[in-house]
Amino acid sequence: MHGGTLGEGRERSVLEGGAVGGASLRPLRRAARARGRQASAVNILRPVDLRRTSLYPQHVELGAKIVPFAGWEMPVTYEGIREEHSAVRTHVGMFDVSHMGEVEVEGPGALAFLQLMLSNDVARIEVGGAQYSCLCQEDGGVIDDLFVYRLGGDRYLVVTNASNHEIDLAWLGRWSRDLDVSVRDVAERYAMLAVQGPHARAVLGRALGVELPPRMRVSPVRVGRRPALACGTGYTGEDGVELLLDPEVAPPIWAELLDAGVVPCGLGARDTLRLEVCFPLHGHELSPERNPIEAGLGWCCVESTGFLGSEVVARARAEATAERLAPFLIEGAGIPRDGNPVLVGEETVGVVTSGTFSPSLERGAGLAYVRADLAEPDTELEIDVRGKRRAARVASKPLYRKAS
Amino acid sequence: MSEANYPDDLRYHDQHDWVRLEGDEHAFFGITWYAQDSLGEVVFYDPPELGATIDKDASYAEVESVKAVSDVIAPMSGEIVEVNDVLEDAPETINGDPYGEGWLVKVRLTAPREAEGLLDAGEYRKLLEG
Numbered sequence: 048m049h050g051g052t053l054g055e056g057r058e059r060s061v062l063e064g065g066a067v068g069g070a071s072l073r074p075l076r077r078a079a080r081a082r083g084r085q086a087s088a089v090n091i092l093r094p095v096d097l098r099r100t101s102l103y104p105q106h107v108e109l110g111a112k113i114v115p116f117a118g119w120e121m122p123v124t125y126e127g128i129r130e131e132h133s134a135v136r137t138h139v140g141m142f143d144v145s146h147m148g149e150v151e152v153e154g155p156g157a158l159a160f161l162q163l164m165l166s167n168d169v170a171r172i173e174v175g176g177a178q179y180s181c182l183c184q185e186d187g188g189v190i191d192d193l194f195v196y197r198l199g200g201d202r203y204l205v206v207t208n209a210s211n212h213e214i215d216l217a218w219l220g221r222w223s224r225d226l227d228v229s230v231r232d233v234a235e236r237y238a239m240l241a242v243q244g245p246h247a248r249a250v251l252g253r254a255l256g257v258e259l260p261p262r263m264r265v266s267p268v269r270v271g272r273r274p275a276l277a278c279g280t281g282y283t284g285e286d287g288v289e290l291l292l293d294p295e296v297a298p299p300i301w302a303e304l305l306d307a308g309v310v311p312c313g314l315g316a317r318d319t320l321r322l323e324v325c326f327p328l329h330g331h332e333l334s335p336e337r338n339p340i341e342a343g344l345g346w347c348c349v350e351s352t353g354f355l356g357s358e359v360v361a362r363a364r365a366e367a368t369a370e371r372l373a374p375f376l377i378e379g380a381g382i383p384r385d386g387n388p389v390l391v392g393e394e395t396v397g398v399v400t401s402g403t404f405s406p407s408l409e410r411g412a413g414l415a416y417v418r419a420d421l422a423e424p425d426t427e428l429e430i431d432v433r434g435k436r437r438a439a440r441v442a443s444k445p446l447y448r449k450a451s
Numbered sequence: 452m453s454e455a456n457y458p459d460d461l462r463y464h465d466q467h468d469w470v471r472l473e474g475d476e477h478a479f480f481g482i483t484w485y486a487q488d489s490l491g492e493v494v495f496y497d498p499p500e501l502g503a504t505i506d507k508d509a510s511y512a513e514v515e516s517v518k519a520v521s522d523v524i525a526p527m528s529g530e531i532v533e534v535n536d537v538l539e540d541a542p543e544t545i546n547g548d549p550y551g552e553g554w555l556v557k558v559r560l561t562a563p564r565e566a567e568g569l570l571d572a573g574e575y576r577k578l579l580e581g
Contacts (some may be wrong), residue, residue: 112491127492128517176467315491315518356525380514382495404494433513433520 063243074141100145101238101294105301109311118208119146120314132319132406134310136282139244141309142317148212148234149291150205150219156227157201164222165195166339166360168349172197177263177280179347180269181339182215187359188335189342191215192327194280196265204233204265204276208329238297242309242397243287243320251288254303259288272297284324284445321448322401325374325414331385331400332372332414341368341416343444370397371422373441377411377430381437388431389415389439396421399430407447411437455484458550462566463575464526466508469550475563480526481516481554485579486546487546491516495543498534499556505529507565512555514545527565533557 052110056177074406092250106113111122122143124131129198134140145158163168165180171179176197184189191211196204219230242251252259254275260266263281268290275292292300305311324355325343327333338356339348340363348354350361377383383402386396397417405412413430421428426441455468457463462470468485471479487493490559495515505511510522534556537544545553560566 123518124491129492129494152501319517380497381494382520404515406517 049149059147083256090160098146100143101297102143102145102240102301105298106143106311111311111313114314116314117146119209120315121146122311124313124315125311128319129311129406131310131312135244135285135312135316135320136407139242139246139250139287139309140316141304142241142243142312142314143238143297143301144241144289144317145238145294145297146209147239148209150207150208150212150216150234151202151231152219152223152228152232153207153225153231154228155201155275157203160223160226160228161195161203161205162352163355164219165193166348166354166356168352169195169203172203172253172354174199174202175260175264175266177278178263180414181333181347182218183343183354183356183360184335185341185355185359187338187340187356187363189333189337189339190218190330190335191415192329192333192344194278196276196278198265198267198276203323206239206291211329236293237291239294240290240297240301241255241283241287241317241357242279242290242304243281243283243285243312245286247285247287250307250309251290252303254300254307262286270300271304279313280324283320284326284447285320312344316403316406319403319406321402322414323405323407324445327372327414337416338363339366340364340373341370343372367419369419370416371419372400372414373397373417373422374414374444374446375412375428375430376405376408376437376442376446377413378438378440380411381430381432381435383413383415383430383432383437383439384409387413389431390429390431390436391421391427396428402430405446411439412446417441454493455488456550457484457576458573459572461550461572462526462569463572464524465525465571465575466526468524470566470569471554472527473557476560477532478527478558478560478566480523480556480558481549482523482545483575484549486521487549487553488536489523490514490519493542493545494505496535496538496545496555498538499531501531501534503531503533504561505558507562514542515526524551526569527558527560527564529558529560530556531556532559 106122114123149339156256167180194206233447257268260279265278268277270292278289281287350357382404387399389397397415399413399415403411424443428439429436430439497513499511503527507528511525512523548562
């Protein structure tokens, strides 16, 4: 099934918690035609510039719902978002995230260059280490958020969000011009498979027959006799590994993991999982109009490195920002969605940037930018969900915490 | 989830709703197998108020999956006389039994002749096939 309520030019809603207010079942009709004609109809409906990952045939074979996302045709769910979500929380799931981009930064000037580009202290990354960072404009606005892996002395790999890959490349290219560093787009070289969940390491280690790196480390491994990178990172709040591998060997390893009981998970579960642990999503919580401080990412900004935008970030940190990102839970019925206004009394005090039904907490949950004085846990708010006011309460991060 | 099915004893609206007529003046409404399958697992049903007036072809309720919200379109005009309470705690019943336990509302029809404009199961199936 392709398209449906989630598709048809509404791709932003898919990963992003669904700013789909007022959507009716109308788009279903076009999807029905697609279903009738099976694969050929997909080509008719598919805008010509949408790309497919090397795992696309596997997604189709599993009956995934496939939607356009950031220029790619991606699976949003296979058997149901709740099941997939729960598989990652309790056992192990895998996500095709090959749409994400990779940029290699190499040369004697690599460290100085990345130190200028990225908000975190890149000098702290040892060889084989990983670090989360923001890529900021001069005014502190966030162009992208990304992971950097140090593969060698002066060789780094930057993993970009699919929708920002070209923008990041242009930005990095522009600033690297007079420096002794090369910036290469290597996105075509890699498929990316995120294996996540409490059993991820055990299952993947057994399948690959290799030792996997601990959290926030990267190590070279071989997958299907080809060189690959295993990264102890993820976007789910669970333990796990992200594999960067040759696109040609992704299908066999996918099949092997499927046989080993790993549950295939789509972008839908990826979104609910990240939202429950309050990981921001670029285009929602993060944008060139917001600085990392108001987004709650001060922890990955080291202004003393003098990165581009550091002065604005330092000022925002010192003076506090007018708004802050706050996680919240709906108290009763209702599911908040991206773009819903946040109210206190008759006053609009903010806006929801991501909202969904939380499968772990079984209620509406989200992230919203609100007036800074209202961002404290336990503050009572109301969310205007398509004209109905839903009681909500600011919570502390993360919204979901594993029972220990 | 069950296999695709469209019972012959129901009438259908092209916005993927079904009608089960009860005598001349009443009917149950719900969404079709196709609608629930496209939406995915329903996690929230926002019903209309008892006594509310609903108009044919206009939205009268919302169903939401984790990712999406959809308006539910009234296949006929009338007044809400009952809403399915089961769905408050178990909205996924709409997926499991869309024509039975997963009914959405019972309506007192104000224009029973609107039924003549609805589709039969064969016509609805044809519409899905395009």
